[in-house]
Amino acid sequence: MRNILVFQLARFGDLVQSKRLILSLAEAGDSKVHLCLDQDLLPLARLLYPFAELHGLPAHKKNMDANAVFTSCRKTFALFQELDCAAVYFLNFSPLSFACAALFPPEKVFGYARVEGQDMRSRLASLAFNFLRERRFSPINLADLWAFLHPDPIAPEKVNPIARPATTGRIGIIGSGRNARRSLPPTVLANCVQAVFQARGGPELLCLGGKTEAATARALRRELPARCASKFQDFTGKTALADLPDILRGLDLLITPDTGVMHLAAHLGVPVQAFFLSSAWCYETGPYGMGHSVWQAHESCSPCLESCPCPRALTCLSAFSHPAFLARLAGKHRDDWPENLIGAVSMFDDLGVVYKTVDGNDIHSTVRRQARLSLAGYLGLPAAICVPAKPGAPGFLFREKDWMLPGNWENA
Amino acid sequence: MLRILVVLPLYGGSLPMGRFAAEGLKENGCLVELFAAPSFLGAYNALKDLQIGSERLDGLQNSFLQHISQCVMAKVEAFAPDLVLCMAQAPMSIAALKRLRKNKIPCAMWFVEDFRVFTYWRVFAPYYDIFAVIQKEPFFSELAALGLENVLYLPAAALPSLHRSLRLTEEEKKEFGADLSFVGAGYPNRCRAFPHLARFGLKIWGTEWEEAPELAALWQKRGQRISSEDCVRIFNAAQININLHSSPRPDPPVQPGDFVNPRAFEIAACGAFQLLDQRSLLPELFKADEAATFTDLEDLLNKTLYYKSRPDEREEIAGRARRRVLAEHTYAARMKSLLDFAAERIPSFGRHADIAWPENMPSDMREAAQNLLLELNLPQNASFSDLVTAIRARHGVLSDVETALLFLDEWKKLYAG
Numbered sequence: 001m002r003n004i005l006v007f008q009l010a011r012f013g014d015l016v017q018s019k020r021l022i023l024s025l026a027e028a029g030d031s032k033v034h035l036c037l038d039q040d041l042l043p044l045a046r047l048l049y050p051f052a053e054l055h056g057l058p059a060h061k062k063n064m065d066a067n068a069v070f071t072s073c074r075k076t077f078a079l080f081q082e083l084d085c086a087a088v089y090f091l092n093f094s095p096l097s098f099a100c101a102a103l104f105p106p107e108k109v110f111g112y113a114r115v116e117g118q119d120m121r122s123r124l125a126s127l128a129f130n131f132l133r134e135r136r137f138s139p140i141n142l143a144d145l146w147a148f149l150h151p152d153p154i155a156p157e158k159v160n161p162i163a164r165p166a167t168t169g170r171i172g173i174i175g176s177g178r179n180a181r182r183s184l185p186p187t188v189l190a191n192c193v194q195a196v197f198q199a200r201g202g203p204e205l206l207c208l209g210g211k212t213e214a215a216t217a218r219a220l221r222r223e224l225p226a227r228c229a230s231k232f233q234d235f236t237g238k239t240a241l242a243d244l245p246d247i248l249r250g251l252d253l254l255i256t257p258d259t260g261v262m263h264l265a266a267h268l269g270v271p272v273q274a275f276f277l278s279s280a281w282c283y284e285t286g287p288y289g290m291g292h293s294v295w296q297a298h299e300s301c302s303p304c305l306e307s308c309p310c311p312r313a314l315t316c317l318s319a320f321s322h323p324a325f326l327a328r329l330a331g332k333h334r335d336d337w338p339e340n341l342i343g344a345v346s347m348f349d350d351l352g353v354v355y356k357t358v359d360g361n362d363i364h365s366t367v368r369r370q371a372r373l374s375l376a377g378y379l380g381l382p383a384a385i386c387v388p389a390k391p392g393a394p395g396f397l398f399r400e401k402d403w404m405l406p407g408n409w410e411n412a
Numbered sequence: 413m414l415r416i417l418v419v420l421p422l423y424g425g426s427l428p429m430g431r432f433a434a435e436g437l438k439e440n441g442c443l444v445e446l447f448a449a450p451s452f453l454g455a456y457n458a459l460k461d462l463q464i465g466s467e468r469l470d471g472l473q474n475s476f477l478q479h480i481s482q483c484v485m486a487k488v489e490a491f492a493p494d495l496v497l498c499m500a501q502a503p504m505s506i507a508a509l510k511r512l513r514k515n516k517i518p519c520a521m522w523f524v525e526d527f528r529v530f531t532y533w534r535v536f537a538p539y540y541d542i543f544a545v546i547q548k549e550p551f552f553s554e555l556a557a558l559g560l561e562n563v564l565y566l567p568a569a570a571l572p573s574l575h576r577s578l579r580l581t582e583e584e585k586k587e588f589g590a591d592l593s594f595v596g597a598g599y600p601n602r603c604r605a606f607p608h609l610a611r612f613g614l615k616i617w618g619t620e621w622e623e624a625p626e627l628a629a630l631w632q633k634r635g636q637r638i639s640s641e642d643c644v645r646i647f648n649a650a651q652i653n654i655n656l657h658s659s660p661r662p663d664p665p666v667q668p669g670d671f672v673n674p675r676a677f678e679i680a681a682c683g684a685f686q687l688l689d690q691r692s693l694l695p696e697l698f699k700a701d702e703a704a705t706f707t708d709l710e711d712l713l714n715k716t717l718y719y720k721s722r723p724d725e726r727e728e729i730a731g732r733a734r735r736r737v738l739a740e741h742t743y744a745a746r747m748k749s750l751l752d753f754a755a756e757r758i759p760s761f762g763r764h765a766d767i768a769w770p771e772n773m774p775s776d777m778r779e780a781a782q783n784l785l786l787e788l789n790l791p792q793n794a795s796f797s798d799l800v801t802a803i804r805a806r807h808g809v810l811s812d813v814e815t816a817l818l819f820l821d822e823w824k825k826l827y828a829g
Contacts, residue, residue, distance in 0.1 A: 057819070062827045066770035066820060070777050073819045077812035095825070099818035102810040116807040 002086040005034040007100055009059040010092050011178070012241075012260025015041050016048060016267050017288065018091060020147035020159045020352070025089075026051055027154055034083065036076070036100070043242040048267065055079070059096055077103050091146050093125065106409040110149045113409055120408040124148060127375070127402065134396035135303050136364045138283045139371035144352030148379050156288075156352045161269030163291030165252035170204045171196065172248065172265070174256035175216035175236070179306055181314065182280040183257040186216060188320050190223030195329035196255060196273070197228050203252065204231050208244070208261060211237035262287055273329075277316045279306040282344065283368065288353050292346040295320070298360065299340050316340065328359060351376050371397050413791070413798040414440075414751065414762050417493040419447040419484055421501035422456060426524045428640050429674060430499035432571040433522065436743025437497075440751060441791055443798050445491050445805060447484050449503050452476075481508035488517060491801070494762045495754055498540070500525045509539035518758050520544060520750065522566060526671065527551045529660065534558065542754060546671040548693065562757045567697060568674035569746045570681030570737050574640060577683040577734075578648045585649055588642070590615040592716065593650035595643050596675065598624055599658035605665035605709055606630070609654065612716050617646055647679045651726070652719055653686040655679060656712075666708045672697055677741050680733035685726040687715055697741065702732045766795035767824055780813040796821070 004025050008018045015037060026033045032053065037045055039056025046054065055076050058069050080103060088104045090097050090111040101114040113120050121129070128145055131138050147153035173193060176183035184192065193205065205228065207217040214236040221232050239247060244261065245268055248254065254265040254272050258280035265272050266287040276282045277297035284303075286294050296302075297316035304310065319325060319341035324334040328343065343359030351372060357365065374397055416437050420430040427450060437444045459472050480503040488496060496512060496519040498504050504519075512519045520542035523533055527547055537543050538558055544566035545551055555563045580588070591613035594606065598621035606614060607626050616630045617638050638646070647653055655675050659667045670692045679686040680698075688694070689712075690705040704719060704726075706712040719726050754761045773781070785794055788802045800821040803814045810818070 058823065064827075066824060066828060067772065067774050067777055069823050070770070070816050070820045071774065074777075074780075074812050074816035077815045077819075081812055095822040096819060099822050100815060102818055103812070103815040105809050117805055 002031045003034060003083045004031045004087045004089075005036060005080065005083065005085045006089045006091065007036045007097055008091050009036070009038060009057065009094060009096050009100070011038070011060070012041060012044065013258075013263045013285070014091070014142075015045060016260065016263035017143040017285070018146055019048065019267060019288070020143050020153055020156065021089065021091075021150055022049055022052065023159060024147060024150040024153040025087075031086070034080075034085070036080075039072075041241075043240070044244075044264075047242065047245055048264075057096075057100075080104075089149055091149075093121070093129075107411065109409070110411050113412070115409045120412065122149070122409075122412040123402065123407055127378075127398070130396060130399055130402070131371075135281055135284070137368045137371050137396065138281060139368055139375050139397070140351060141283070141288065141353045142285050143288050147352065156348045157290070160266050160289035163266065163269050163271040163289055165271055166250050168250050168252060169200075170206055170251050171200065172251045172254040172256075172261075172270075173205055173207045173220070174209055174254065174259050174261050175207060175213050175220050176209070177257050177259035179279070181278040181306060181310070182276075183216075184275055184277075184317070184320055186219035186223050188317060189255075190220055190228075191321060191326055192275070192329055193220070193255060194225060194228055195326045196253070197231070199329060199331035200252070202227065202231060204233065206247065206251070207232065207234045207236055208239060208247065209236040213237070258282075258285055266292060275320060277302075277320070278310070278314070279303050282355050286344075286353065286355055287346060290346060290348070294344050294346070294355055295325070296342045296344065296355075297340060298342050298362070350381050351379070374398075413794050414442045414495070415491060415493040415764065415798075415801070416442045416444050417447060417484075417488060417491055417496045418444060419496060419498040419502040419504060420449045421499055422449045422453045422503060424501050425674075426500040426502075426522075429522075429524050429568065430497075430502075432569070432574070432743045433497065433499070433747060435571055435573065436569070436745075436747035437751075438789070439742075439744035440747050442747075442751075443790070443794075443801055445487070445493075447487050447502075449480060452480055452483075452503075477503055478505055478507070481505040484508060485511060488512065488515075492764060493517065494764055495520060495751075497522060497750070500530070504536075506536065506539055509536070513539065513541070516760065518542065518754060518761060520754065522750075524568060524674070526669075527554070541758060542750070544750060544753075548670065562753070564750065564753045566746055566749060567672060567693065567741070568677055569741045569743045570674075570677040571743050572681055572738055575644055575647075575678045575681035578644060580645060580649055584645055588645045588649040590646075590650045591720065592652050592654060593617065593646050594654045594656070595638060595646055597658065598622070598627075599660065600662035601659040601665045601667060602656055603627065604662040605656060605712065606654075608709060608713060609716065612652075612720065614654070615650075617643075643678070644682055647682040647684040650684065651723070652716060653679045653684055654712075654716075655686045655688040657689055657691065664708065666706065666712060668692070676703075677737050680730070680737045680741075683730050683734040685719070685730040686733075687712065687719065698733060698736060701729065702736050704729055766797040767800075767821065769796045770820075781817070784813065784817075 006022060008015055035049055035052045036055045038059040042054055042056045058064050058072055088109050090101050097112055098114055098119045101109060106113045106115045111122055111125055217234045217236040221229050248265050248268050248270050251270050254270055256262045257275050262272055262274050266289045272287040272292040274287055274294045276294055281303035282294040282296045297319050299316045319338045322338040324337045325341055327334045337360055341360050342357050342362050344355035344357045346353055347356055418430055418434045421427055434444045434446055456476055485508050498521045500523050518541045521540040522544045524546055527533055537560055542562045543560050544564040546567050548565055552563055592609055593615050595617045597618050603624035614630050615632050617632045619635045621627055621631045657669050657673055666689050672691050672694050676688055688703055688705050690707050706715050785792055790802055800817060803817060
């Protein structure tokens with residue numbers, strides 16, 4: 001049995017988005033998949049990847065004793081050396097990830113490696129950084145990008161079940177994620193919830209999240225009209241991560257910004273209606289699978305940089321209060337759709353998940369499509385099912401060095 | 413620990429000196445990294461094979477220098493040195509030197525060249541915070557006229573771990589042995605002098621002797637580069653090592669000069685005997701009974717004849733010279749002088765912020781760290797940052813302990829300030 005090790009040291013959402021790659025690795029019957037991740041995510045990972053052997057590292061443990069960090073890591077790294085892995089995948093561009101990569105010979109490493117003391121990106125990882133230069137045209141979802149570290153990833157439709165409502169009359173709500181600017185404020189969210197509530201005939205509203213979202217939940221309840229508030233149940237801070245899947249399975253719909261819970265819902269086949277604004281960009285991190293809806297704010301500055309203060313007073317928020325949008329959520333049609341909002345539904349092509357615009361006008365779609373086709377060709381997808389890219393791939397997709405210079409290491 | 417980045421030149425005589433200086437800095441307890449400019453030499457030489465217009469080539473060569481300077485600056489950003497030590501001809505553009513100054517990173521030049529021959533110092537010297545030289549007046553005055561205050565006399569030296577007495581094998585004696593040896597390049601004055609030494613059994617090692625066909629029979633290995641290790645073998649294997657300082661002018665073959673070349677210290681450190689042309693700065697480096705010198709060609713021939721038949725006298729002089737070099741003229745001593753000078757002249761020198769060791773380290777972690785310090789030749793009082801930097805510089809796959817320390821370093825940066 002070959003041991004294959006995947007390092008996913010990022011957050012909740014990234015762990016779920018690694019699914020297509022991890023399933024692809026596990027599909028080869030002769031391999032045992034090991035997953036190294038932040039130790040706080042172990043309970044969730046057990047649910048997501050029951051077939052994998054899990055190894056926790058204190059990647060995001062802020063208040064831990066430094067000696068304990070060393071001791072824990074050393075023990076885990078000694079074990080990894082004993083595993084003598086046939087392949088090791090590093091998915092994160094992070095100092096912690098590069099530190100771990102030093103433990104393995106580069107010829108066994110995919111993604112990010114440390115070669116003779118030098119941190120290096122593989123070709124695919126380098127491409128991802130090229131896309132970041134023109135995020136408007138991002139041609140591939142993160143889950144698919146990671147999946148293509150595998151030479152032959154499983155089909156995208158095999159990753160998550162088709163999203164179907166549980167028909168319980170319950171809707172889940174995530175008030176806010178880790179980045180406040182990527183979430184709708186309670187006043188705006190309340191209008192959206194009210195519209196969905198109206199369209200769905202007054203379902204129960206379950207507000208989910210951790211302790212840090214409790215204040216948002218209380219504010220949201222205050223903003224809701226009485227008939228909604230009476231159906232509102234606040235579970236924030238009351239649900240362990242490991243219990244979350246059971247709650248999600250019982251939902252007809254999850255309303256959420258771009259969060260880890262959104263990805264978990266997609267993993268479980270729970271229909272998602274997700275709001276993307278500010279730096280969140282559905283073409284990069286939208287929900288994976290069939291049957292999800294995304295609402296993407298689409299300003300000239302979208303997607304922005306989370307770390308930079310917004311010079312435009314979060315103008316991208318305005319679309320989520322537009323009467324035509326709220327009417328749409330309530331199941332009604334109006335002709336005055338806001339210019340700065342796109343409504344899209346998830347589906348697949350040969351590369352992976354795509355978001356088909358059904359409301360609004362995605363002015364970047366032509367370039368994005370062209371970039372996607374170029375990328376598909378680069379990744380070696382069969383020409384018969386992949387329309388050849390027009391001459392001249394979009395300039396941002398590849399840098400000149402990508403065509404001419406040798407890879408950084410054997411697997412790069 | 414002080415962190416020093418040594419920037420080597422692409423090629424030339426100061427290249428081995430840069431490597432030796434790095435060793436000397438390590439002996440002074442510094443954490444040293446080298447910018448290996450010679451690795452870029454192949455690409456530079458490829459430009460010259462392009463067969464293009466000279467103006468175009470000139471532009472490309474300048475772009476090449478700018479690119480390498482950027483590489484040096486990237487290394488500076490990653491290593492965060494307390495001092496950048498550039499050897500003569502180190503590929504540092506003025507823009508890069510200005511940036512170092514702006515970022516308050518002290519930069520020293522060890523100009524181990526003859527200031528009368530290599531005059532580019534006039535342009536570059538003002539951009540260095542310390543300018544160390546192997547000559548004194550009138551160079552000092554000329555540098556002062558340019559506004560330089562931090563000028564240090566720092567003569568060449570030997571590296572005892574390399575330049576040492578060897579017990580040669582019979583095979584080595586056969587390959588490197590000679591009554592008279594010379595190692596170096598075929599400068600015009602040497603080409604003029606050495607035919608006169610042919611009758612003493614001179615063997616010549618080194619490059620650029622093509623212009624002296626009369627010496628062809630004496631020329632060993634036909635211009636192959638002689639490694640530092642083989643130089644030491646040659647010094648050890650010769651009865652007399654000729655050390656004639658170079659000159660671009662052929663006459664007179666033995667010319668007056670001031671600085672003492674590295675070979676003088678290296679031969680002496682090997683405990684080998686040398687005949688050395690008299691230099692004005694020699695007396696303060698070697699006493700009269702520590703160096704056998706000559707003043708002109710006739711003197712060279714006479715002294716060769718004299719010492720050839722006096723092995724005991726040769727041995728006594730060589731022994732005294734060796735003791736003097738080991739006591740005073742090592743790279744470790746030179747680098748100590750440089751570091752002391754930097755500390756005296758640059759108020760902020762060496763005040764970098766270190767990441768502290770975790771408090772109350774458990775015994776297994778303490779033991780692992782101490783073993784690593786030993787393995788990496790670091791002092792036991794090295795900081796956590798020093799150890800991590802040394803681990804980062806290692807090649808190959810790291811151990812569980814090393815990787816855990818790298819992880820901890822990144823974790824501390826993220827979460828423990």
